[in-house]
Each structure stands twice: as structure tokens, then as C-alpha cells.
């Protein structure tokens with residue numbers, strides 16, 4: 001449950017963009033007629049408890065926050081932290097699920113042999129399986145409701161002179177532009193920046209290829225807002241008016257940067273030098289690639305940040321993903337706030353920032369979405385945890401219900417589970433229960449009284465007594481409504497990974513040797529993978545060695561704190577090819593199954609290849 005709701009101070013701009021003449025939509029932007037959004041806006045931004053998980057480098061106010069955008073904004077507001085620039089690249093309404101590829105690492109014992117024989121790693125030995133990261137699962141209305149609430153919350157934490165970029169594409173961009181007119185004011189619109197690319201992009205039989213994204217650029221206050229003007233150098237084949245030649249005889253012209261960004265942008269710096277920004281899709285820029293779907297190129301972010309921020313300003317990305325914004329902000333001497341709901345994002349940005357030698361803190365908001373690696377995986381897991389749940393919905397039971405349970409007393413019982421992928425649906429409030437009481441259970445009238453009871457799971461509830469009273473006063477059917485706390489089911493989700501290790505001391509040198517590693521979560525995943533592969537003619541099979549060391553992605557020693565905030569005094573990250581980074585410095589070495597430190601380690605942290613972390617005390 002949120003500790004409290006922090007009221008919104010800002011109001012949307014009145015008289016803007018009412019799109020309810022579109023018959024398709026019950027609301028789209030006329031939010032004031034929409035109970036759901038309006039109620040939540042009235043209630044405020046949910047503020048949750050927070051844990052500081054790790055401190056990296058020197059004390060710093062740079063933040064990496066695991067939590068959702070809304071609760072992060074509540075936290076910032078509560079702390080009175082204002083940001084100067086926001087870049088967000090929220091999940092598009094594309095109906096896609098993005099997956100993280102999970103690679104089995106090289107077993108250290110084999111790696112040693114390989115090193116001796118100076119053999120090269122073979123890619124097929126990597127064996128990757130996929131994990132769901134997050135999904136774009138929205139209907140337009142739901143998406144816009146959700147986006148509206150997020151934009152309103154973001155606006156709350158923007159300084160008076162701040163600006164915001166919202167990165168979207170053809171799926172929903174035009175609607176969000178209108179939403180932004182409403183939230184930030186049409187007069188505060190600066191540009192629609194087109195990021196054009198040659199590769200990728202959908203091409204369909206009935207359309208020409210789609211090769212650009214749109215970045216909507218707004219300021220909080222157009223009157224006091226100024227951008228950093230950027231001059232672009234364009235090289236040309238022939239001379240035209242205003243062209244010149246550089247020292248190599250190449251013809252060029254310096255012009256003001258246009259709002260179409262593509263390829264490589266050559267910027268003329270104040271000192272006359274040329275700086276290059278690669279705005280190509282990151283797939284072409286392999287040294288940047290961190291294997292995060294939807295990762296955007298650093299060059300694009302560099303330009304956007306240089307246009308709208310100055311050194312020491314705070315740049316925030318509330319849908320941070322691979323951490324490109326935080327990384328670039330740090331490189332450009334800005335301060336940063338990175339927020340994301342997925343553990344894979346937090347780990348990816350953490351490791352990326354450690355390589356950049358950045359200083360930051362990692363915080364975790366207890367907003368209920370971090371029950372598993374991410375909400376999608378939590379939903380999948382739930383389906384297996386509710387005992388006896390049948391996901392196949394029988395006739396007359398629509399997709400509002402998550403599945404059904406059956407017992408001899410009540411027969412079939414439809415089960416409602418809030419969709420954790422949509423944060424706005426998480427709280428059981430009067431609006432949500434109203435949908436059950438006054439709409440959904442009435443559909444069962446057609447089931448000839450077969451449905452006697454429905455079960456409503458909740459994760460957060462505004463006021464359980466009020467909800468019960470509402471049910472009592474409003475349920476006009478004979479169907480019983482049982483409320484159940486989802487957290488009790490989720491308590492069983494996490495079984496910690498197990499490790500056996502030995503600590504060797506040699507004067508001032510301490511070495512932890514990992515003898516074996518076992519992860520129940522990964523074992524289940526690998527069993528699932530193998531079962532699927534067994535059905536294919538040429539399916540591969542993953543066999544894990546007895547010591548299981550190839551399931552480890554990262555090890556770290558804390559020699560400072562026995563409990564609480566993690567301080568990584570020594571760390572090794574094993575990349576998908578088996579090469580290690582030691583304390584953020586990449587090497588061409590394979591891991592030998594050990595980690596050392598100069599002071600006595602107090603705790604050992606291990607991250608498995610799917611991102612689950614466990615901390616073990618060293619006595």
C-alpha cells in the first residue's frame with residue numbers, strides 16, 4: 001500500500017484538445033468525464049516506502065530507481081527534487097512483448113582449458129533462451145489514460161524552466177501530442193523531432209516502409225525557455241551559395257541543426273572543431289550494445305541533452321531501459337535520475353554506469369510491481385501459483401477474468417487478478433470493484449445461475465472496509481464476491497539461489513572461490529526451454545554442469561557493510577561470451593570461478609544469468 005497519496009499541484013491546460021467526437025473512443029482526452037483517471041488524479045500520486053539497495057562510488061545525488069514512473073515522481077516530489085530535463089521513451093502501443101536473451105556463460109573450469117589451448121569461443125556454445133522483459137499491451141484508451149497520469153506526475157517534478165522529450169512512433173504518437181498540448185500547453189510545444197533511420201522499421205504490403213520515430217519536445221514555460229543552438233556541418237558534393245572548403249578540400253556548409261535527425265550529425269563546436277553524433281539505430285553501433293530491446297543510440301541522446309540542458313543540471317528518464325539517458329547525462333557532466341520497473345533495466349544501467357565510473361545510489365520503491373523480475377513475469381508466475389487455476393475461460397466468461405477455479409460447493413468460480421503490467425489497474429478501489437459489481441457479474445445472468453461466486457484478488461487496496469461495504473450495498477445478484485490478498489500468493493514466488501563457497505586468506509589478500517551454484521528459478525526456466533526444444537526436430541538442449549557456475553553473470557564482494565546498503569568493493573561481471581569486466585574494466589580474460597579483495601569480505605552477492613540476485617553472509 002502507498003504510505004500516502006501526494007496531491008497534484010499542477011492542473012492541465014484548460015480548453016485543450018477534446019477528442020471525444022471520435023466515436024471509437026469513450027474518452028480519449030476528455031479526461032474530466034472519465035471517472036477512472038479523474039478519481040486517481042484527485043487521489044494524488046502514490047508514494048511508497050523505499051529501500052536504498054546500493055551505493056556506487058562517491059556520495060552522489062545521481063539516482064537509479066527501481067519502481068514505476070508514478071511512484072518515482074511521488075518520491076521526487078516528497079524529497080523536493082526538481083528535474084531540469086526529462087527524456088522518456090515509454091513502451092509504445094505496439095502490442096509487442098520484448099524479450100531478454102539469457103545466455104549460459106562459459107563454465108570457469110572449461111574456460112581454463114580453453115585459455116590454455118588458446119581456442120576461440122564458439123557462439124553456438126552460448127545457448128540463449130528468452131525471458132519476457134515487458135510488454136506493450138495497451139488499448140488506445142487505456143494507454144492514453146495511463147500516459148496522461150504519468151505526464152501529469154512528471155510535470156509535478158519538472159522545474160519551472162524544465163523541458164521534456166517524449167519519444168514515440170506512429171502507433172500512438174499523434175494522440176500523445178494532443179495529450180501533451182493538454183498537459184503542458186500548446187504554446188509550450190517546441191518541436192516534433194524526427195529520428196529517421198534506414199534499417200529496421202515496418203514495411204507492409206499496403207504501405208511504404210515506416211522509418212522514423214517522433215520525439216515531442218515541450219517546455220514547461222516557453223517564455224523563459226532557451227535552447228542551446230547547435231550548428232551542423234553538412235558535407236556536399238558541389239559548391240553552392242555559402243559553401244566553404246575545409247583543410248582537406250572537402251566542401252561544407254554550416255547550418256542550424258534541423259529537427260530531422262538521422263545518420264551521423266557533424267556538429268560545429270564553439271572552438272571550431274567538429275563533433276560527431278551517431279544517430280543510427282544502435283544495432284549498427286555494436287560497442288554501445290547492451291542487449292536491451294529498444295535501446296536507443298547514445299548519439300541521439302547526446303544531441304537531445306546538449307540542446308536542452310547544461311552541465312550539472314538534473315536529467316531524468318522515467319522509462320530508462322538500458323540506461324542510455326543516464327549514461328550520456330553522466331558523460332556530459334549532467335546529474336541523472338534513471339527509473340524503470342524491470343530488474344534487468346536496473347542491472348543493465350548499473351553495470352553500464354560502473355563501466356563509466358559514475359557515482360550513484362540505487363533505490364527500490366516498494367510499489368508492489370517488483371514482486372518478480374518484472375510485472376510480466378510476475379503475471380506469468382501468478383498463473384502457476386494460484387492453486388488449481390484454469391486459464392482457459394469457458395463460454396460466457398470474458399477476458400476481464402484471469403481464469404477460473406472450481407470446487408464442489410460453488411462449481412466454477414471466475415477469478416479476477418489485477419493486471420500488474422498496467423499500474424493504473426493495481427489498486428482495488430471503488431471504481432475497480434464497481435466494474436465487478438455493476439457490470440461484469442451481471443454478464444453471468446446468462447449462465448443460468450451456474451456462477452455462484454467470483455474471487456477478486458487485490459494487491460493494493462484503498463480501504464478494504466469501504467470496498468466490502470460497497471459490495472454489500474450494491475451487489476444486486478446472488479453471486480458471492482470473495483476478496484483475496486494477492487501478496488499471500490506471491491510470498492511463495494521467490495526461492496533464493498543457493499551457493500557453496502570457500503574463503504581463502506593469504507595475508508592481506510582474500511579470495512572467495514565459488515564451488516557450486518544452484519538456482520531453482522533458472523532450473524524451472526531451463527526445464528521449460530528443454531521441453532519446448534524436445535518438440536522440435538532440430539531443437540537444442542541445455543545441460544547444466546553439476547557445479548552450475550555457468551549460470552552466474554555477476555559476483556561482488558562487500559567488505560564494508562555487514563547488512564543494509566550494498567557496497568561493491570570488488571566485482572566481476574561475466575559477459576555473454578565469457579569475458580570478464582573487473583571492477584568495471586573490460587578484459588579478454590575468462591572467469592576462473594573466484595573473486596578476490598584486499599580487505600576481509602563480509603558479504604557475497606551473486607546475480608544469475610536471468611537477473612535474480614542473492615546475498616550471502618561470509619563468516
Ligand SMILES: C[S@@+](CC[C@H](N)C(=O)[O-])C[C@H]1O[C@@H](n2cnc3c(N)ncnc32)[C@H](O)[C@@H]1O
Nearest residue numbers: 068069089134294295296319321322340341342
Ligand atoms: C522503450 S523502453 C526504453 C528504452 C530506453 N530508452 C533505451 O534506450 O534503452 C521502455 C522501458 O519502460 C519500462 N517501463 C514500462 N512501464 C513502466 C512504468 N510504469 N514505470 C517505469 N518504467 C516502465 C520498461 O521496463 C522498459 O525498460
